[in-house]
Amino acid sequence: xxxxxxxxxxxxxxxxxxxxxxxxxxxxxxxxxxxxxxxxxxxxxxxxxxxxxxxxxxxxxxxxxxxxxxxxxxxxxxxxxxxxxxxxxxxxxxxxxxxxxxxxxxxxxxxxxxxxxxxxxxxxxxxxxxxxxxxxxxxxxxxxxxxxxxxxxxxxxxxxxxxxxxxxxxxxxxxxxxxxxxxxxxxxxxxxxxxxxxxxxxxxxxxxxxxxxxxxxxxxxxxxxxxxxxxxxxxxxxxxxxxxxxxxxxxxxxxxxxxxxxxxxxxxxxxxxxxxxxxxxxxxxxxxxxxxxxxxxxxxxxxxxxxxxxxxxxxxxxxxxxxxxxxxxxxxxxxxxxxxxxxxxxxxxxxxxxxxxxxxxxxxxxxxxxxxxxxxxxxxxxxxxxxxxxxxxxxxxxxxxxxxxxxxxxxxxxxxxxxxxxxxxxxxxxxxxxxxxxxxxxxxxxxxxxxxxxxxxxxxxxxxxxxxxxxxxxxxxxxxxxxx
RNA sequence: GCCCCCAUCGUCUAGAGGCCUAGGACACAUCCCUUUCACGGAUGCGACGCGGGUUCGAAUCCCGCUGGGGGUACCA
Numbered sequence: 001x002x003x004x005x006x007x008x009x010x011x012x013x014x015x016x017x018x019x020x021x022x023x024x025x026x027x028x029x030x031x032x033x034x035x036x037x038x039x040x041x042x043x044x045x046x047x048x049x050x051x052x053x054x055x056x057x058x059x060x061x062x063x064x065x066x067x068x069x070x071x072x073x074x075x076x077x078x079x080x081x082x083x084x085x086x087x088x089x090x091x092x093x094x095x096x097x098x099x100x101x102x103x104x105x106x107x108x109x110x111x112x113x114x115x116x117x118x119x120x121x122x123x124x125x126x127x128x129x130x131x132x133x134x135x136x137x138x139x140x141x142x143x144x145x146x147x148x149x150x151x152x153x154x155x156x157x158x159x160x161x162x163x164x165x166x167x168x169x170x171x172x173x174x175x176x177x178x179x180x181x182x183x184x185x186x187x188x189x190x191x192x193x194x195x196x197x198x199x200x201x202x203x204x205x206x207x208x209x210x211x212x213x214x215x216x217x218x219x220x221x222x223x224x225x226x227x228x229x230x231x232x233x234x235x236x237x238x239x240x241x242x243x244x245x246x247x248x249x250x251x252x253x254x255x256x257x258x259x260x261x262x263x264x265x266x267x268x269x270x271x272x273x274x275x276x277x278x279x280x281x282x283x284x285x286x287x288x289x290x291x292x293x294x295x296x297x298x299x300x301x302x303x304x305x306x307x308x309x310x311x312x313x314x315x316x317x318x319x320x321x322x323x324x325x326x327x328x329x330x331x332x333x334x335x336x337x338x339x340x341x342x343x344x345x346x347x348x349x350x351x352x353x354x355x356x357x358x359x360x361x362x363x364x365x366x367x368x369x370x371x372x373x374x375x376x377x378x379x380x381x382x383x384x385x386x387x388x389x390x391x392x393x394x395x396x397x398x399x400x401x402x403x404x405x406x407x408x409x410x411x412x413x414x415x416x417x418x419x420x421x422x423x424x425x426x427x428x429x430x431x432x433x434x435x436x437x438x439x440x441x442x443x444x445x446x447x448x449x450x451x452x453x454x455x456x457x458x459x460x461x462x463x464x465x466x467x468x469x470x471x472x473x474x475x476x477x478x479x480x481x482x483x484x
Numbered sequence: 485g486c487c488c489c490c491a492u493c494g495u496c497u498a499g500a501g502g503c504c505u506a507g508g509a510c511a512c513a514u515c516c517c518u519u520u521c522a523c524g525g526a527u528g529c530g531a532c533g534c535g536g537g538u539u540c541g542a543a544u545c546c547c548g549c550u551g552g553g554g555g556u557a558c559c560a
Binding site: 191194198435 | 507
C-alpha cells in the first residue's frame with residue numbers, strides 16, 4: 001500500500017524569493033498535484049542572524065503569485081503544525097538527546113578556534129578537511145575541565161567511518177557517497193541550542209510524513225548525512241530527487257552577489273512579467289512536457305508533470321526565452337486582465353482622460369509590440385502626455401520635407417471628415433489622402449506618425465488616430481504646421 | 485586538495501541501441517503578409533566535447549580524458 005504523496009518546499013526566510021527556490025517549489029507543487037498528494041510549505045528559519053519576517057511575506061506572496069497554493073503551511077496551519085522550525089526548538093533537542101542516550105550522538109566541547117586550527121593543520125598537510133571525532137573519547141576529567149571553563153557544547157552525531165551511503169535518486173539515478181567523505185561526526189545542535197539544518201529537516205520530514213523530497217542538487221551531500229540520521233532514528237527515508245541548478249550564461253550558480261536583484265522573483269514582478277509566463281518558463285527550464293508542448297498553464301502543468309523526465313543537467317537562465325513567454329501571455333491573456341495589470345505601470349499619467357474602453361483599446365494596441373509591461377509606460381507616452389517630443393532628426397529632416405508638410409496640411413484640412421470612432425475608417429482617409437497626393441508607404445505614413453507619436457514606428461495608425469481623437473490630433477498637427 | 489553531479493545547435497531541450505542524412509522552441513538571417521512599423525506566416529543558419537571499447541548497429545551502454553557545476557561550517 002503506498003501512502004499519499006506529500007511533497008514540500010522549505011525555504012529559509014533569509015532573502016527575497018529566489019528564482020531557484022521558486023522553481024524547486026514549483027516542481028514539488030506540480031508533482032504533488034499530479035500525484036493527487038499534498039503540498040506543504042514549511043519555514044526553515046533556524047538561521048537567527050539572517051532570517052527576517054519581511055522575507056517570509058515576500059516568499060509566500062511570490063509563491064502565490066506564481067499560482068501555487070499549499071495544503072499546510074505556517075499561514076494556514078495543518079495537522080503537523082508548527083510549520084516554522086523556530087517553534088520546534090525543544091522538540092529537536094529532545095530528539096537529539098534521545099540519540100545521545102542511545103550512544104548515537106554526544107556532546108562536543110571543541111571551540112570554533114580549535115576546529116579552525118585543526119582545519120588549518122589538515123590543509124597544510126594537504127589532507128581533506130574533516131572533524132577528527134575527538135569528542136567521542138573525552139575522559140571524565142576533560143569534560144569536567146571544559147564545563148568549568150564555561151564551554152557550551154554542541155551535539156554531534158556519530159558518522160560511521162567506513163560505509164557507503166547510497167540511494168536511488170528520482171532524477172539523478174543511483175548515487176553513492178562514502179561516509180569518510182562526509183567530514184567526520186556532524187553537529188546537529190549548535191551551542192546556542194538551535195538545531196542545525198541537516199538535523200531539523202530530517203526531524204521535520206519525519207514529523208510531517210513527507211514521502212518525497214525534491215530539492216536543488218546542491219543538497220546531494222546533505223542527503224547522505226541525512227540518510228544516516230534517518231537510519232539512527234529508525235525511520236525509512238523519503239524518496240529523494242535532486243533538481244539541477246539554474247546557472248547564468250557564464251554557467252555560474254545564480255547568486256545575489258553576482259546578479260543582484262535578477263535572482264529574485266520580485267524583480268520580474270516589478271519589471272512587468274506575467275505570473276503565467278514566469279511559471280511557464282520556470283517549469284519548462286529543466287522539464288519538457290510530452291509532445292513538445294511549450295505553452296502551458298499551472299493546471300496543465302499539474303496534469304502533465306513527470307519527475308522522471310526532469311533533466312539531469314543544469315539549466316541556463318535565458319531572459320530572451322522568458323521574454324518570449326511573457327510576450328505570448330501579454331498577447332493572449334484576456335484584454336481586461338492585461339489592462340488591469342498594465343494600469344499600475346501607467347500611474348504616472350493622467351488616466352482619467354480616457355474611458356476604460358479607450359484604455360483597453362490602448363493596451364490592446366500596445367501589447368503586441370512589447371515584451372514586458374514595464375515597457376508600456378514609454379511606448380504609450382504619446383497617448384497620455386499633452387505635448388509630445390519630436391526628436392531632432394525627425395523635426396529637422398522628415399517633417400521639413402515638402403511632401404511631409406503637404407500630407408500634414410491635407411490631413412489637417414480633412415480632420416472634420418474622420419470617422420473618429422472607426423479605426424479602419426480613419427486609416428482609409430489617410431490612404432485616400434495618399435492617393436490624392438500620389439504618396440504612399442513611408443512618405444505617407446511617417447509624417448503622420450511622427451506628428452502624432454514622435455517616432456516612425458508604432459501601433460496601427462488608424463487605431464492610434466481613433467484613440468487620440470480629433471482634438472489631440474488637431475493640436476499636434478497644427479503645432480507642426482506653424483511657420484518656423 | 486578531497487567528494488559528488490553533469491555533458492545534443494549560441495540558449496532551453498526531444499532522444500530510454502536501429503524510427504536520427506538528430507526533431508521542436510527561443511535568438512539570428514531572409515522572404516511573405518501589411519501601400520509604414522509591429523504582430524503573424526514560411527524558409528534558412530545551426531549540435532551529439534575528445535579517445536577507446538561493447539554491438540551486425542551507439543547521441544543512446546561501459547571505461548578513460550577534458551570541460552563545466554556543486555559540495556566540503558556551531559549557513560540553509
